[in-house]
Amino acid sequence: MSKKEEERRRGVFTRRALMLGAGQGGMLGFLGWRLQKLQLEQGERYATLAEENRISARLIAPPRGRVLDRAGRVIAANDLNWRALLVAEQTQDVASTLETLSRIIPLTEQDRARIEREVRRRRRFVPAVVREFLTWEEMARIEVNAPDLPGISVDVGTTRQYPWAEHLAHVVGYVAPPAEADIDGDPLLELPGIRVGRSGVEKFHDKVLRGSAGTVQFEVNAVGRVIRELDRREGARGQDVTISIDAELQKSVRGRIEEGTSVVVMDARNGEVVAMASQPSFDPNLFSSGISSAQWREWTRNRSTPLINKTTNGLYAPGSTFKMIVGLAALEAKAIGPADRVFCPGHYDLGDTRFHCWSRYGHGSVDMRGGLKNSCDVYFYEIAKRTGIDKISAMAKRFGLGVDLEIELPGTRRGFVPTRQWRIDQGKPWNLGDTVVHGIGQGFYQLTPLSLATMAARLATGRAVQPHLTRSVSGKAVRGVVAEDWPMIGIPERDLKLMREGMWAVVNEEGGTGKAGRLAASVGVLAGKTGSVQVRRVSREQRERGFRIETMPREWRPHALFVAFAPYDNPQYAISVVVEHGNSGSGAAAPLAKEIMTDVLNRFRPGATPPAAPGARTAEAAHPPQLAEAPAPPGATRR
């Protein structure tokens, strides 16, 4: 090759080599730019992604707060739930471990299939739950056999427990896994095994009882194994809620009542509900461990509705227990004077329609006091007609009837009191006859036993007390524990006193309709009002044939009602009793009220005073007796 050729070749080479070099340099420059883009421009984004990769946060469930009764007895608590867990990677052979375990604690075929499925689906270091609710003995057997059970461990969770079982089920409610509707953004609800209040106090105070979740942050590797704990933030444990119920009293009340009976006992001074019983009931403990669908079916299809709290959700016409409201409305409207008399011939004619008094023979000339004592229907027909339905209904609402009483029991029904406008809105006229019927608490009224007890308490004290259950949350008293927290209703004391006298006469005077409610002299004096509510219209022929209640089918018989307060001269407790198909208030409801009120007064007798809510002044000091001057008022007795 000539020198010239070599020079040419070298020239071409150098040119091309430098071009190649420039190209390579450019491509390396591209890599530099690319790195800059990833590490600077998008660095923060990728840093976040790396942290997300690395950090796994887990929530720690705080223990749920307890529910205590007024004496500090535990109503809802957390029980330990011992569980057997299986960590697949710690055993050679999952099947043989389960086989060994099944010789120690019973395992069904389904259990085994479920566990093996879970083990397959999850990563091998994530524990699978083998069995929950181990007994102490089962746990001990597992611990003893631990060497033969590689991968099996026992840990402890919590489960809700209700020591008073069905006695307080309607009040305290129950807990269940959260449903779609419960999800309120609280991350706690996403925890497996978490329970939320589903009814009653558990539901109302759910947020308070629930507490807030703690978090643990772990560093995890690519397969999710925990490498170390980075950060731990303890949550706040749920707060204890003290309610006004006396669990022993509640149990005793429930022991006295039969199916279809509701009883509410309130502290008339401040509205605290001390007993609230609805028969039949259910065992809320069954919800904690998961109820069977058969059990659920049985409860929901049962005609006596064990899941429903009849004291707050049962709706009844008040019957004669409503007569004090009619009386007060008439007095306020000046439709009748306190001593004005109405003649009762046993029936009341309005146009062509004849309304009967419960007594075919009539009560003769009756004033307000006598009307109440004898529960004379004609007297109240007349004053209702003079007063008008709207004034009666307005008075009813002032006494807590047909209004939202805001008790801490979600789903409580407010009941219903009709007005003329309501009827017109329905496209029907309101007739004077309707007013007459409503004068004795029949007709469209739909009231709960709770609201009737509230009415009795308001009659007794003149204050617009509202029934409530919460005494204190986490040791701090809530509003409403002292009487002064509740405003006066604004009814003249003279009118109220007349009603109370009437109620006193019902029970304590010869010939009163509620003498079955009279307390032993040593216990105190009770004033009350009976009521019997027809659930079926009694036709004229039946009436003329002299129908006999005893021969009627049970579900046709009237409901029996009784409202009362005691002691008469210093009202402390109000009570309402509703006995479904109990025939008559005097026969079925009043005796129950007597028994229960005797129990209440003995139980809460000074000396055996119930513990005052923390931070509250004592009830006696807070509430000067209003009726201290009134002994048994004199008056003519007539039947």
Place this chain on the structure above:
Amino acid sequence: MITTTFFERRLLTRDRGAGVLEKFWLIPWSFVILLCAIAAVGYVALYSAGGGAAEPYASKHALRFGFGLVMMLSIAMIDIRIIAKLSWLGYALGVGLLVLVALHGQVGKGAQRWIELGPVQLQPSELMKIMLVLGLAAWFHRASWERVGNPLFLIPPVIAVLVPVGMILKQPNLGTGMITLMVGGAVFWAAGVRWWKFAAILAAAGVAAPIAYEHLHDYQRARITTFLDPESDPLGAGYNIIQSKIALGSGGLWGKGFLQGTQGHLNFLPEKQTDFIFTMLAEEFGLVGALATLLLLALVVAFALMVAVRCRHQFGRLVAVGLGTNFFLYVFVNIAMVTGSIPVGGVPLPLISHGGSAMLTTMLGCGLLMSVYVHRHAEFGATRD
């Protein structure tokens, strides 16, 4: 322009070759130091990849580098003319090993790539690239500009490229196959093969690419499709790319610190001691560390170019360009891969990644490059033609 040292002058005057001692001094020691620096970066990275311990990667790395250093320096002092004479033998050996690996190779990741030579695992495709460069350089060494323009003259070297490339692709090893093809192309280019021939080949490749895609293995296709949209399969084939980018990006400017890389140490980063070693470095030492490493590697490429331009003989020039391009392609493909710029290809980062075969072939290439440098003034006998 070129200042000649005392020894170089002696080498020029004594054309038959210098003594061993003189040649030792002619070795480009600054280049050796550069290689040591890169290997040290590799040691640091592998120490971290080993979970903060010299075992199992870093200590072996150092041992291999030491062994490779001795080999490299020895090769640097072999007369380039002897190497030129033995090129054909080397090429034949390379092809022979490829045949051997096809028949008896160890299967790794669905590909036949390794053969066991006593204690050493050899990946013949790595060796082949160097032998191909030597063979092509020897072929073009004698050719004038006019001769290179003759298409018939190009037929043997084209076959010499296509045979090993075909065998490597068949293993299958797409990454190394493509690199081998491009290394051969670089030598063709530097030898003076005409522009239009490259243009024609590229056009033909553009047409053939869809057909070739049909013949790719599923995992190779998956790499291409997940490259185009890595997020489409975040838990499957796209996982590696996504995690690598997260590791790189989260390193930021200064990095998370030595042994503090979360992506690497918590095993989010796949194959962090081999293909993704650069990611590990970039996560722990940030953009600063990544660019510094890139600069060191670029200096090797620049050195090869410098050697090529200064060499007085065509054989040495072509060898330098071929080896420099080979080194460049390693670096580019690996870093482009871990930054999600091109499909994942299983290409290690020279002198940094864990792996004996790649280390030894890289050192072999560097030894040859240094031999070219040491013997850049050597005169070959009268050429025919």
